[in-house]
Amino acid sequence: MLLKTFKGGVHPNDCKRFTKDFAIEEMPAPPTMIFPIIQHIGAPSEIVVKKGDYVKVGQLIAKQTGFVSANHHSSVSGTVKSIEAHFHPNGSMVDSIIIENDGKYDVFEDVKPAKPLEQLTDKEIVQIVSDAGIVGMGGASFPTHVKLVPPEGTRIDYVIINCAECEPYLTSDYRAMLEDGDDIIFGCKAIMKALSAPKCLIVVEDNKKDAARHLENLLKDEENISVVVVKTKYPQGSEKHIIFSATGRKVPSGKLPADVGVFVANTDTAASIARAVKTGMPLISRIVTVTGGAIKNKKNLRVRIGTPIRNVIEAAGGFVAEPERIILGGPMMGKGVFSIDLPVIKGTSAILAMTKEDLGINVVTNCTRCGKCVQACPMRLVPVTLAMHSKNENEEMLKKYHVTDCIECGACSYICPARKDPLQMIRVGKRYVIDRARMKKAQ
Amino acid sequence: MENVLKVGAAPHIVTKHDTRSVMLDVVIALMPALLAGVYFFGYRAALIVLISIASAVAFEHIWNVALKKPTTIGDLSAVVSGILLAFNLPSTVPLWLPVAGSFFMIVIIKMAYGGLGHNFMNPALGARAFLLASWPSYMTSFTKPQAKLFPVLSPDFVTQATPLGILKEQSGEALPTYLDMFLGNLAGCIGETSKIALLIGFIYLLARGVISWKIPVAFAGTVAALAWVFGGDTLFTGDWLMHLLTGGVFLGAIFMATDYTTTPITESGMIIFGIGCGLLTMIIRLVGGYPEGGSYSILIMNVLTPLLDKYIIPKPFGKAAKKIA
Numbered sequence: 090m091l092l093k094t095f096k097g098g099v100h101p102n103d104c105k106r107f108t109k110d111f112a113i114e115e116m117p118a119p120p121t122m123i124f125p126i127i128q129h130i131g132a133p134s135e136i137v138v139k140k141g142d143y144v145k146v147g148q149l150i151a152k153q154t155g156f157v158s159a160n161h162h163s164s165v166s167g168t169v170k171s172i173e174a175h176f177h178p179n180g181s182m183v184d185s186i187i188i189e190n191d192g193k194y195d196v197f198e199d200v201k202p203a204k205p206l207e208q209l210t211d212k213e214i215v216q217i218v219s220d221a222g223i224v225g226m227g228g229a230s231f232p233t234h235v236k237l238v239p240p241e242g243t244r245i246d247y248v249i250i251n252c253a254e255c256e257p258y259l260t261s262d263y264r265a266m267l268e269d270g271d272d273i274i275f276g277c278k279a280i281m282k283a284l285s286a287p288k289c290l291i292v293v294e295d296n297k298k299d300a301a302r303h304l305e306n307l308l309k310d311e312e313n314i315s316v317v318v319v320k321t322k323y324p325q326g327s328e329k330h331i332i333f334s335a336t337g338r339k340v341p342s343g344k345l346p347a348d349v350g351v352f353v354a355n356t357d358t359a360a361s362i363a364r365a366v367k368t369g370m371p372l373i374s375r376i377v378t379v380t381g382g383a384i385k386n387k388k389n390l391r392v393r394i395g396t397p398i399r400n401v402i403e404a405a406g407g408f409v410a411e412p413e414r415i416i417l418g419g420p421m422m423g424k425g426v427f428s429i430d431l432p433v434i435k436g437t438s439a440i441l442a443m444t445k446e447d448l449g450i451n452v453v454t455n456c457t458r459c460g461k462c463v464q465a466c467p468m469r470l471v472p473v474t475l476a477m478h479s480k481n482e483n484e485e486m487l488k489k490y491h492v493t494d495c496i497e498c499g500a501c502s503y504i505c506p507a508r509k510d511p512l513q514m515i516r517v518g519k520r521y522v523i524d525r526a527r528m529k530k531a532q
Numbered sequence: 533m534e535n536v537l538k539v540g541a542a543p544h545i546v547t548k549h550d551t552r553s554v555m556l557d558v559v560i561a562l563m564p565a566l567l568a569g570v571y572f573f574g575y576r577a578a579l580i581v582l583i584s585i586a587s588a589v590a591f592e593h594i595w596n597v598a599l600k601k602p603t604t605i606g607d608l609s610a611v612v613s614g615i616l617l618a619f620n621l622p623s624t625v626p627l628w629l630p631v632a633g634s635f636f637m638i639v640i641i642k643m644a645y646g647g648l649g650h651n652f653m654n655p656a657l658g659a660r661a662f663l664l665a666s667w668p669s670y671m672t673s674f675t676k677p678q679a680k681l682f683p684v685l686s687p688d689f690v691t692q693a694t695p696l697g698i699l700k701e702q703s704g705e706a707l708p709t710y711l712d713m714f715l716g717n718l719a720g721c722i723g724e725t726s727k728i729a730l731l732i733g734f735i736y737l738l739a740r741g742v743i744s745w746k747i748p749v750a751f752a753g754t755v756a757a758l759a760w761v762f763g764g765d766t767l768f769t770g771d772w773l774m775h776l777l778t779g780g781v782f783l784g785a786i787f788m789a790t791d792y793t794t795t796p797i798t799e800s801g802m803i804i805f806g807i808g809c810g811l812l813t814m815i816i817r818l819v820g821g822y823p824e825g826g827s828y829s830i831l832i833m834n835v836l837t838p839l840l841d842k843y844i845i846p847k848p849f850g851k852a853a854k855k856i857a
Contacts, residue, residue, distance in 0.1 A: 095849070096849075097849075099547070101545060101547070257545065329849065329850060330849075333849075339849065339850045340850050341850050341851070342848060342849075342850045342851050344850075412537070413538065414537065414538055414539070414540055414544060415537055416542075416544055420542075420543065420544045420545040421542060421543045421544075421545070422542045422543070423542055423544065424542065425537075425538075425539035425540045425541065425542070425544060426537065426539065427536050427537050427538075427539050428536060428537060429537070441544075443544060443545075447545070448544060448545060448546075449545055449546040449547070449548070450546075450550065451546065452550055452551070452552065452606075454550075454551040454552075454604070454607050454648060454649075455646070455647055455648040455649035455650065456649050457551060457554075457609075457648060457649045457792040457793055458649055458792050458793050458795075458797055459554070459792035459797075460792065460796075460797030460798070460802075463797045463798055463799075463846075464744070464799075467849065468848050468849045468850075469846050469847065469848050469849045470846070470848055471797065471798065471845070471846065473797060474797075474841070489845060490845060491845075491848045491851065494848040494849070494850070494851070497542075499542050499543030500543075502543050502546070503543045503545065503546055503547055504547055504549075505546070505547075506547070506549050506550045506551045506553070506554050507550070507551050507649070508546060508550060512541075512542075512543070513541055516541075
C-alpha cells in the first residue's frame with residue numbers, strides 16, 4: 090500500500106537509532122535556573138515577581154500580555170536571585186528571571202486538578218491551557234490557547250496530533266508516544282472538546298511503526314481518534330504538509346489550518362494539556378533529546394524549563410569529541426547557538442552537539458542547475474531562481490516566484506550537490522519582500 | 533563570554549551527494565556503454581575515449597592555471613564530458629580529432645562561458661557539431677562492428693552505413709535485426725550503438741536519483757510516436773522500433789538531454805524539453821538533410837532552455853487550492 094505523503098521533500102538519514110531506545114529520564118534541576126520572558130511567539134510576558142521573592146514549582150513568574158502571548162511559571166522552588174538581561178537561544182539579550190533552586194520542589198498551592206474533563210466547558214479548557222502557559226512544543230512555540238479559539242464561524246473537522254517528528258536525530262516525540270500515550274490521548278480529547286471537533290488523527294511517520302501500534306492499542310475503544318501512518322520524509326511534520334498527507338486538504342497560501350477546518354498540535358503539547366487538566370501543573374518541563382556525535386551518553390531527558398544547556402549536556406555525560414556546532418532543535422531547522430550558557434525554553438526539542446563528520450562535507454562548486462532543489466521543495470517553489478533574484482534584490486521577480494510561500498524547511502540546501510545553500514539567500518529575499526510591503530503600508 | 537561556539541544557519545546537515553559524487557555516478561553509468569563500444573569496435577574505441585578524457589581534463593586544468601583560477605578538475609565534470617564526446621565519434625576518426633573536439637568543448641563552450649554550470653549548450657554535442665562541420669568525412673565514416681576485443685593491430689576497417697544512413701540514401705542495403713540494434717551490433721558512434729548497455733546506465737542513474745525519468749521518456753516517447761505516425765509510406769505504418777533503436781536516441785535521451793546545466797529545472801519544463809527534442813529529431817530524420825537529428829535537436833532545445841525556465845513558474849503548494857467550505 091502506498092503511504093500517504095506530499096510531493097517533494099528529502100530523505101535525510103534519520104539518525105534516531107542513537108537515542109530511540111532510551112527511556113525518558115528525569116533530569117534533576119541545577120542550582121541556578123534562567124527563565125526568559127520570551128519563550129513563545131507574540132508579545133513578551135510581564136514579570137510578576139521581584140528580586141528576593143520566594144517562588145514555588147508551578148508559580149506564575151511572568152504573565153501574558155495581550156491574547157497572543159503566554160504565561161511562564163517557575164519550574165523549581167527557590168528565591169529570585171535577580172532579574173537581568175541574559176543571552177537567549179535566539180541570539181539576543183532578553184530580560185530573564187534568575188532563580189536560585191533550593192532543591193525542595195515545593196509545589197505552589199494553586200496547582201490543583203481541574204474538574205473532570207466531562208464537566209469542563211470549552212471556555213474552561215481554553216482558560217486552563219492559557220493559564221498553564223502551553224505553547225506549541227515542536228519548535229515554533231505559538232501559544233496554543235490562541236489556536237484553540239478559531240475565528241468566528243470556523244468549523245474544525247479534524248484535530249491533528251503531529252507525531253511525525255520528521256527532523257533527524259529527534260526522538261522526544263517517539264518516546265512520548267511510547268511512555269505518555271495515555272496523556273497524549275487525554276490531550277486529544279481535551280482539544281476535541283475545546284473545539285467541538287468530531288475527529289482526531291494522530292499522524293506518525295512509518296519509521297516509528299511500533300509507536301503507532303502502541304497508540305492504536307491504547308485507542309482500541311475510541312471511535313473518533315485514529316492513528317494515521319504517513320511516509321517518512323522531511324518535512325512531513327510541516328503543518329501544511331501533515332494536513333495534506335493526513336486529510337488531503339491544502340492550506341491556501343497565506344491562510345491558516347483553521348481555514349481548512351484543521352487544528353494541529355505537537356505530541357508534547359497534547360501531553361502537556363493533559364497534565365494541566367489532570368493535575369493543574371502548568372508547563373514547567375519538556376522532553377529534550379540530547380544527541381549528536383560529540384555527546385557521550387546520548388539520551389532523552391525530561392528537563393525542567395530554565396535549565397542551562399551546560400547542565401543538560403553534563404547530565405548526558407559531557408562531550409567525547411570537540412563539538413563543531415551546537416544546535417537547539419533538529420538539524421534541519423534548529424538554531425545553532427554560540428554558547429552553552431543558555432536556558433532550555435519551551436520550544437527546545439533537542440540539544441545536538443554535532444561533530445564535523447555529522448555536519449557533512451562542504452565542497453562548494455558552481456551551481457550545475459541540476460534542479461534537485463526544485464524537486465525537493467515541498468512548497469513547489471524554484472529555490473535556485475529565488476536565490477538568484479534574492480541576490481539581485483529583484484522584488485518583482487521574487488513576488489512572481491512566490492518567495493513568501495517559502496517555509497524555510499531547508500530541503501533545498503540539504504539536497505544541493507554544489508552546496509550553494511539557496512535557503513540563506515531566499516531568507517534574505519523573503520525578509521526583503523516582507524519589509525518592503527510593510528514600508529509601503531506605512532507610507 | 534568564554535569559549536564562543538561556531539554558529540551557522542539551518543539546515544545544519546547536507547546530503548552525502550555532492551557535485552563530484554554525482555559526476556562519478558554518471559561516469560559509472562557510462563561504463564556499460566563504454567565496455568560495449570570497446571567490445572564492438574575494438575581497442576581503438578578505448579583509445580579514443582582515453583584521449584578524449586585526458587585532453588578534456590588537461591584543457592580544463594590549463595585554462596584554470598593560465599587564468600590563475602582554483603582548479604576545478606576535481607569535480608569530474610571534464611571526465612564526463614570527455615567520455616560523452618568520444619561516445620559521439622566513430623571509432624575510425626584520426627587520433628587528433630578527439631583532442632580538437634575537447635579543445636572546442638572545454639575551452640570554447642565550457643570555460644569561456646564561466647565553467648561548470650555556465651555553458652549554454654551541451655559541451656559534448658556542441659563539440660560534435662563543430663567536428664561534423666569541420667571534418668564531415670571523418671565524422672561520417674562508420675565501421676562494421678567487429679565484435680572482438682583485439683582486432684588486427686593495423687585496422688583494416690570495413691566501412692558500413694548506419695541504418696539511418698541506409699534509410700536516407702535508400703541504398704537498399706540490408707538493415708540489422710532488432711536484436712542486433714538492441715545489443716549494439718551495428719554501425720555507429722562508439723557509445724550510441726548498444727541500447728542495452730545505455731539502458732543499464734539509465735536504470736543506475738534513476739536508482740541513484742541523479743536524473744529524473746521525465747526528459748528521456750518524453751524524448752523517446754515522442755520519437756516513437758512520430759515515427760509510427762509519419763515514418764512509413766502511409767500514416768500509422770512507421771517502423772517506430774527501428775527509429776528508437778537506431779541512431780543516437782538512447783544516448784541522447786539518457787545522457788545528453790539530461791545534462792543538468794542545459795536543460796530546464798522545472799518538471800513541466802523537462803517534459804516540454806523532451807517532447808521538443810523528439811519532435812526536432814524526427815523532423816530532421818524524416819524531412820531534413822541529415823540522416824540523424826538527435827544531436828542538433830538537443831542543441832536547439834538547449835538554447836531554448838532559458839526561455840522555458842523563464843516562462844514556466846510552477847504553482848506553489850496551496851496556491852491553486854480552493855477553500856473547503
